[in-house]
Amino acid sequence: MLSVRLSKHPKFGGVFRIDQAENRQLATMSLAPGKTVYGEMIYRIDGEEYRSWDPYRSKLAAAILKGLEENPIRPGSRVLYLGAASGTTVSHVSDIVGPNGVIYAVEFAQRSFRDLVENVCKDRPNIVPIFADARFTLKYRSLVPSVEVLYCDIAQQDQTRIMVENMRTYLKKDGQYLLVVKSRSIDVSKEPADVIKAEAAFLERNGYTVEEKIRLEPFEKDHAMLIGRKKEQE
């Protein structure tokens, strides 16, 4: 057995690093010990279980490895997650926010939603699965209160507009957003850099700052993550 060394991430609570020989991986402490979600490696260290976090499958991990400065997702955070899909990233967010946090996971594709419920939500008490189209913001009003973080990873042409509408309804005044910009879903024929710039401009025009812009290569092609918050009212 190769020696395995665990360390906390210097900046982000709930995130860990596992060093094994030459390899360094990101990891989170499992809220549902004994269960894997997508075949990730599990490490038992000092009586706790840690799940390896694959940046090629989870864009949040990719962003962290590409130099994310500030992570709005912390232990205890209340997160509205649009585009939960089968729950790969959701499971790690669930680990990070922990038992005192909540994730309202919205997903519209029936097949993915089924996986989300079966493989992730059943074992994790801090996830509320919502089968809805994120376009219809008010359909889940009765299930979701105000949240501190909005994480948006949906493949739609008007993804940024959808996120802004959700922010207006659900994001606290000092809340923050994380937006995954999939440039090919927005316009397949434009240069990704131009698409990303345009989305950032849209956010600024609508009263939100863009504090970080992170390209996710080599983990994801033509993707970027934007982070920001509501602009201060003058």
Next chain:
Amino acid sequence: MKAYLIESPVGLFLIDKTGKIVEKALFPRNPKDAALVFVEIRKGVLPAEYEDFTKRVASLDIERITVDNQAAADLAKRIGGLSKVELNESDPAINRYRTRLSGMLVRLQLIESKDDYEKLVRDVSLELAKTAIGEAATRRDLFAVQTVRTIEDLDKVLNLLAGRIREWYGLHFPELDRLVEKHDSYIRLVQNLGTRDNFTEQALIDQGIPADKSQRIAEAAQKSAGAELPESDLAWLKEVCSSVLQLYKLREKAEGYTDKVLAEVAPNMSALIGAVLSAKIISIVGGLEGVAKMPASTLQVLGAEKALFRTITTGARPPKHGVIFQFAPIHTSPRWLRGKIARAVAGKLAIAARMDAYGGENQGVKMKAALDAKINELKTRYPEPPARKPGQNRTYGPPRREERGGRDDRRRFGGGGRDRRRWSPSGSGGGTGGGGGPRRHDRRDRERRQMNRP
């Protein structure tokens, strides 16, 4: 008094301007039952057992009820009366109360703790999710989609295994491979006749092979250069053959099932292009309703996404047809007609899909007749390939890397058509980069026609 109506998985709450809960209707604590009630609430319907709530609200003197979503508005109308309901989607007061709701309920001792509230929300949500998944799955078109995907998988597997058996038996009788084109015929011969000394002319004719071919095969069997095939090895090979033949039968059954289900689910589409091809289209889109929403131009190229996006990003020549190519009138027609026929088929198909998804009228026979008429009209109008102006097909620049060794047309008739990054030619007769050249039917067409013989 002016009040706010808030709906939550725990119940309905009427809150006054001071933030006090003046009336409430509590839902059952059991998540399953609560979910059932909640589903009705989200539709704007108040279940009968809460009649009392309506009466109590009516007895209060309420000027106006404010809500923040349509379902609550419908509810409020039923409870309070039409004139008094105000819908304000980002009402700050309601926002505040929703966030504070769990705290308020704890203080009123309606729930034990905030954690309990969260747990209830989650459990109800889980129940709602299960119902949603169940409902979404009971659509018959999805079953047909799985079956046609099975057919596609079977085709791949059968092709693979047939190739394997040919190589395997080819150790004993290599000449047979070239003489019998159809896979299932080949395998049936191996299974029924065994070693090549049983491949007599009569035996072959009995197996259904036409006389002239039977003669050629029998001759080849006599002069074969292959190795001997011992009984036990033959027996094992026969076992494999019988399994593969069973898969062929399975594929036939799958087609039968598809025909049956699609006749019910999409009769118009099936009448036009057949059940299996209709199912393939539905499979690509994911559901019948999705197909109905698509314009004909999209249906025309569904399945040719690689070529389509290449056109969009590099300005290459667009694909004329996607899976729709599998429709016989398209792939058996000469090249210059395929695009036109594909367009006609796609047009009628879009209408058929809409009828199937939303209406249910079966105009199948009429539509097929109209389509056949149109195809015949195209065939008579364009019996010859279009004249090729000299230099019309040449690219403006060297062929791009992907296009070397690409599809047939490309290799033979030049590169990628209009390059939108430079100037486009003015009157080059439509500018799509031309159709077939003076070469009409070629070796491939001949091969294709040969393959359709047994």
